[in-house]
Amino acid sequence: MRWYWFDRYTEFVRGKRATSVKCVSLAEPHLHDHFMYYPIMPHALVIEGVAQTGGLLICEYKNCQEKVILAKLVKAIFYCEAVPGDVLTYHAEVQYMNENGASITATSHIGDKLHAEFEMMFAYLDHNEFGDKELFGIKDYKHLFFNFHVYEIGKEEDGVTPISIPECFKNI
Amino acid sequence: MTIDPEIFEKVRATLCDALSVDEDEVTEEATLVGDLGAESIDFLDIVFRLEKAFGIKVERGELFPADIFENENYAQNNRLNAEGMAALRERLPFIDLTEFEKNPVVQEFPSKMTVADMCRFVQSKLG
Numbered sequence: 001m002r003w004y005w006f007d008r009y010t011e012f013v014r015g016k017r018a019t020s021v022k023c024v025s026l027a028e029p030h031l032h033d034h035f036m037y038y039p040i041m042p043h044a045l046v047i048e049g050v051a052q053t054g055g056l057l058i059c060e061y062k063n064c065q066e067k068v069i070l071a072k073l074v075k076a077i078f079y080c081e082a083v084p085g086d087v088l089t090y091h092a093e094v095q096y097m098n099e100n101g102a103s104i105t106a107t108s109h110i111g112d113k114l115h116a117e118f119e120m121m122f123a124y125l126d127h128n129e130f131g132d133k134e135l136f137g138i139k140d141y142k143h144l145f146f147n148f149h150v151y152e153i154g155k156e157e158d159g160v161t162p163i164s165i166p167e168c169f170k171n172i
Numbered sequence: 173m174t175i176d177p178e179i180f181e182k183v184r185a186t187l188c189d190a191l192s193v194d195e196d197e198v199t200e201e202a203t204l205v206g207d208l209g210a211e212s213i214d215f216l217d218i219v220f221r222l223e224k225a226f227g228i229k230v231e232r233g234e235l236f237p238a239d240i241f242e243n244e245n246y247a248q249n250n251r252l253n254a255e256g257m258a259a260l261r262e263r264l265p266f267i268d269l270t271e272f273e274k275n276p277v278v279q280e281f282p283s284k285m286t287v288a289d290m291c292r293f294v295q296s297k298l299g
Contacts, residue, residue, distance in 0.1 A: 071213050
């Protein structure tokens with residue numbers, strides 16, 4: 001099993017913004033006990049899905065050369081609950097980026113209804129943090145971005161030009 | 173260095189947003205860690221917000237010069253010696269090191285930083 005908490009991107013503007021969808025299904029084991037007779041999508045996993053949506057946007061912009069981690073959940077406000085059958089739409093916008101990390105604002109919607117709002121901060125791990133060990137290899141990243149349809153629907157920073165596949169993903 | 177009231181107000185707003193504290197808690201004398209509850213990761217958030225608010229660039233290690241703290245000529249058993257303190261004073265002239273100097277344990281350094289120190293840091297960056 002892989003730790004995927006959204007299903008695909010529907011919008012991906014390199015280094016700027018991204019929209020993804022997450023289909024909530026009763027087939028997901030975590031809903032069986034959260035809660036029995038009243039299954040709702042755990043807010044912590046919504047946060048993880050939003051963090052993945054924004055974090056991968058930043059990671060791709062940095063050519064997968066940085067270890068991007070969620071460093072701080074600045075704000076998370078939930079207005080309602082998501083239940084099986086709902087389709088959550090996550091939207092993340094990069095607010096700021098420097099050589100140490102990046103911040104985003106994000107929302108989650110169920111249809112037109114605002115489900116939650118977020119502010120998150122991502123940091124780049126020190127390259128020496130794990131010695132020579134890599135958290136993810138370039139093949140893992142390629143797998144992620146292609147599974148999430150980034151290079152089918154993505155755009156360059158101008159929001160118009162179709163996104164190019166980075167050199168690091170070619171020939172592997 | 174006198175603190176510019178406009179800079180203080182912007183730093184105060186930044187700290188209120190980053191640390192979820194009330195305006196009246198953010199006084200010049202308040203320490204970021206002890207009084208305002210900042211944790212290590214909050215410093216990254218604060219730096220982001222200061223860069224954005226003031227249009228400045230803060231290099232990695234500029235507020236916490238690890239090269240001094242980790243230099244064995246300057247620090248032994250996690251305590252800065254006189255040469256280390258002199259190097260720190262030269263590197264961070266905007267920070268009041270009086271309190272830190274009384275017990276210069278490296279790990280204690282961030283906890284001594286005050287709101288006034290942050291204001292003077294921003295002022296020094298703005299020239």
